[in-house]
Structures are given as C-alpha cells and as structure tokens.
Amino acid sequence: MNEYLLMLADAIFGFIALFALVKILGKTQISSLTPFDFISAVILGELVGNALYDEEAGIPKIAFLIALWGLLIYITEIITQKFKGSRYLLEGQPSMVIHKGHLVYDVLKQNRLDIDELQHMLRSKDVFSIEEVEYAILEADGEVSVLKKPEYQTPTIADLNLAPKPVKIGRVLISDGEIVWDNLKEASLNKTWLEEELHKQNVQSIEDVFYAEWQENQQKLFVALYHTKKKRQN
Template sequence: MEYLQITTETIFGFAALFVMTKVLGKSQITQITAFDFIAALVLGELVGNALYDPEVGILDIGFAVLLWTLLIYGTEIVTEKFKGSRKLLEGSPSLVIYEGKVDRSQLKKSKLDINQLQHLLRSKDVFSFREVQYAVLETDGTISVLKTSQYQTVNRKDMNLTPEDVPLPRTIISDGEIIWDNLLETGFDEKWLEQQLEAQDYNEPAEVMYAEYKTGDKDLYILGM
C-alpha cells in the first residue's frame, strides 16, 4: 500500500505541475528570472517532500500546488498592471558594455567578473571586446550583443538587393518516423516521399534520422541513421 500511495501521489504531482506550467505559460520555462528560480525551487521542495511524507495526502499536494500557482499567477498580474513592481520582482537589464567600453560598476552590481562576461560573449560568437558596441545583461542571465559596424554581418539591404521571402523548413522525418502533418502541408504525398528516399539510396523512413523540406528546394535534405 505504501508503494501504491507513493505511485499515486507521484503521478498526481506530475500532472499538477504539468497543468501549472500550461496555465502560467512558456515564459516560466524559458525566461528564468531570480524570482522564477526561487519559485521553481520551493515548488519542487513542496511536491518532493510531500511524496515521501506518509501524513501528506493527494489533497495536501493539490492544495500546495494550487496555492503556489495562484501566488505566481498573482505576481505576474501585479508586474503586468504595475510597472513599478517589475524591477523588484523580475529585475532589470544591465548595460554592461556601453559604446565599446565595459561598465565595471554594472558588472559589480550584477555580480559578474570579466571572465564570466567573456564566457557570455563567446556564447554569442563574440571573441573580442573590440567587436562589441553595446551589451545588455538580461534578467534571465543571458546577454544581448550589438556589434560595432565593422563586425556586423552584411545583409541584403546593405548590398541593395531585392528582398526575398524566407521559407520555413519543415521536418518530414524525425527518428525514422514520418511527420504526416508537415508532409501534407508541403503539398506532397507519400509517393513523392518514397521517390525522394529512393533517389538518395534509402529504402524506408526507418533508415532516416532526419529529413526536411524547404519551399523552393528540388530535393529533400536527408540525414541517415
């Protein structure tokens, strides 16, 4: 009975947390601020400790998750309605490089040293401070970089070229399985896919790790297993 209770509470806790993330939205997953980090730790402790406490039942877990969800959701409403609360609850971006110069005072406020700043810049394919005009440390700990003009990538506008539509590549096969919705959206059918596979010496989708199609391409792009 003890294992059955743990199993039941674990499944319930998983389902409750899953529903909570759906209600709160993707920002709670992708944009982890200091407040979100604390919320995630506390919520994990609430559910984790409750699972192995024989005196805590499903209703207790459900109440804790619901209460914590309401607190987080209420905080989101507060930051949305009252702009002045955003700096306290969500933090604010820091301009750590301004006009090519590193702002040491902002680094100190952000508890960031030069080595850590270099690491963040390298994650943006920047390997020298001389390449950076502005750099903003975001509230989720990532960095946004605006390069100096001589290091910026040349685009079609710079070269006075006519703008072109940018097609969205669609995954047709993933791990040997056909993504039927994407195949139909491209306007092709299974017969066309079989011809594409045969043309590149593949007998069946199970032999393909990944395949994608982009509007305008003649052939399917395929990566074998």
C-alpha cells in the same frame, strides 16, 4: 505495499497538478528563469517533495499547497503588470555591461560577472572578440543580448539592395527512419516523390535515413543518413 501505492498516487497527482499549473500560468514561467522564477520553482518543488514523503500528507494537502503557491505566483504576476516599479524588485532589470565598445567595470562587479564568464556568454552569441561589440546587455534572466559594431554586423538584404524573397520554413519529412506524413502532406508532396528524391542522392530506402528536411526556399531535400548502424533496428 499500501504505503507505496499511496506514494504512487501522490506522485502522479503532484505531477499532473504541476503540469496543469504551468499551463494555466503560461509559458513565461518556464521560458526563462528570473531570480523570482528560480526561487518559486525551488520552493514549489520543496513543498511537493515534503508532502510526498510526509506520512500524514495526502492528495488534498498536496492540492492545497500547489493551488496556494500557484495563486501567489498569479497575484505576483498581476502586481508586476499593474505596477511597473515592482518588476525591478521581483524580476530584476537589464544591466549594460558594454557601452559604446567599452566594458563597464562597475556594472560587471555589481552583477558579480568576471571577464571569463562574459566571454563565454558572448561566444554563445557567436561573438569571439569583445572588440566586435558595441553594446552588450545582461538581461534579467541571465542571458546577454549583443549589438555588434557596424563593421562586424552581418549585412541584411536591405543593406545589399536585393529584392526580398518570401520566407518559408523547412519541413521535416523523415525522422528516425519514418516519414512525417503531416509535413509531407502540408508541403503538397507524396511518398513517390520522396523516394525519387532519395534515389537521386543514392539512398535506397527510407529506413536508411535518420533525418530529411525539405528546404522549400532552395527546392532542395537535405538528407542525413545513419552512420553508426547499417540497418535500422525494429
């Protein structure tokens, strides 16, 4: 029983320590995975995992391993910021796989990227034909950035010579049958107004709504109802 309690304490401490380490190092460590980030994550997980199942390891040893690895990552980040040349070695560099509408075969081969994988990555960017692409860059984190040919680009407000309108974010007012009060207040709205808007769309109860979003630009309430159950289960 004592062994399980010790494992529980080690696991909880390891979780909290890793979470704190990510917060200290910043969001860039988890926003995208470069090859160095991937290796760091694997090794850090291995260190903590081995410490958890080592009978002689305890919280002090786990703390030391996490602190040591966090320090190494922090030092590496400082080096990449101060010495530009080290970034390419540790983080990799972008590679242009499509240049002026032409596939760059040597770059594809160098990055071990076949045409099927490239097409899959382009489709994730809403590009369903290589013919539409003027430039495509394979980023260091494995994502692809795309610049379409002029004839396939979406026209902007400036292209159409239209007067720009202020951009306003949509606010979630109902989530899983419950009102998001903070958003309702920030939008200067109230429950009475919300119920009236729902009634206009033939919705009788807030609990029938799975998701509702106030689209301020259009002065419109988007409503999505439950379709798999008639009544929300408490």
